[in-house]
Amino acid sequence: MSILSKTLQNELWDVAHALADAAGPIALQYFRTSGQDLENKLTYGFDPVTVADKAIEREMRAILAKRRPDDGVLGEEYENSTGTSGLTWVLDPIDGTRGFISGTPTWGVLIAVDAGEGPVLGLIDQPYTGERFAGGFDVASLTHNGHTRDLAVKSCADISDAIAFTTFPEVGTDAEGAAFERVAGQAKLTRYGMDCYAYALLALGQIDLVIEAGLNAYDIQGPIAVVEAAGGIVTDWQGGPAHAGGQALAASDKRVHEQALKLLNS
């Protein structure tokens, strides 16, 4: 991170917030509409692509083309570009499309900047609740309707005290689901259905574990930046880097992270 000047860091934050500012109003135009367009595209077992998703990513790419033309872009909806700056914007216009279509305010706009070895900054933005979780370059904050507070994970010495989240009870493959169940069986409480919002809750100090599988890079880079900035840990299920996607294990406390890793691999 230290290779990026303070000026560049500020510029990247400005652009990241501009992207989120542009995304929110578009997402809210489509949120909680009766939208047959949305519903028709939902096929069970397949991550649905919504009209909103595409409209937001187009807008974000237009902003990046103007303000950061030399950076790469990795998005959910359109072709990737590598850029020449060594920086890549990693975008998920609407993470949690099933929640979006169902009307739950737990989806998010995910924005991250990858400097080559994972995200150096990230945002999880929830336009309906007016919450923006930010992490990177010494920032770890939640801004809610104009008020900003610091993010910090909570401590958790043992998995028997942990609150664990995952998006679906049927996590990934059968083997992955069984591995998740080994962790859930030891946790104090397991909850479902939050998508990226679960990582935001972990960064807020509310919960202890988020365990997912089958992710893409754009699903996890924003969450990694926010969780790590708040003092948490995100790895894959082997304890290695998670920023390329696949499996993710996010933890509030390294003790619980270690215990969960062991259970996932036992």
Added chain:
Amino acid sequence: MSILSKTLQNELWDVAHALADAAGPIALQYFRTSGQDLENKLTYGFDPVTVADKAIEREMRAILAKRRPDDGVLGEEYENSTGTSGLTWVLDPIDGTRGFISGTPTWGVLIAVDAGEGPVLGLIDQPYTGERFAGGFDVASLTHNGHTRDLAVKSCADISDAIAFTTFPEVGTDAEGAAFERVAGQAKLTRYGMDCYAYALLALGQIDLVIEAGLNAYDIQGPIAVVEAAGGIVTDWQGGPAHAGGQALAASDKRVHEQALKLLNS
């Protein structure tokens, strides 16, 4: 309902809103605190009682003692009183305590008035998102940050197009869980973890089914009033009244309700 005068109806609405107005700020004092008090009371498998729950119910009961002294009160936390008016206030200060403790904005303050055969009005209030869902006496509305819109369920001709919600993947007993799985297996999409908020989404026209078991009267009377006012159906799993608690099946459309009933009992 017609036995209650318009004046009385207005009075009941005024009091119901006064209760919700009093409850919200107390709930928010305790929401997203590090609160060891809250965490210590959470035992997995047992619905946790929080400090906030009790503080809110005390305040609501104080308001009712002053403004509606002849009505009964059925609450989650304190002793029931039957009253002499034939009306009973049915109160769940925080429905979805597990979500509350986890920091998700999907719990709610539930308020209903039971005139003897179920609720004649109900509120589902979510103070963090600023949403108040109201149903009863020709009202079916969502007020969000000062803006009010009508609630109306959506149509859904077949369960293969239905979005189904329940709070836990492990619904009720093993037999109840298996019955739920028969419905979920036919639905387009199944989501978890929303508690009372799922009924609000059904009344909003976002989803089609909510299926739960093991409920108390105070968990379901507010949701029944809101869903029915929006044009939906709430019964138990045999098609009978659900307002006393136990099993609940809420549906947007009578066709999907019938299909779900058959699957639950097949």
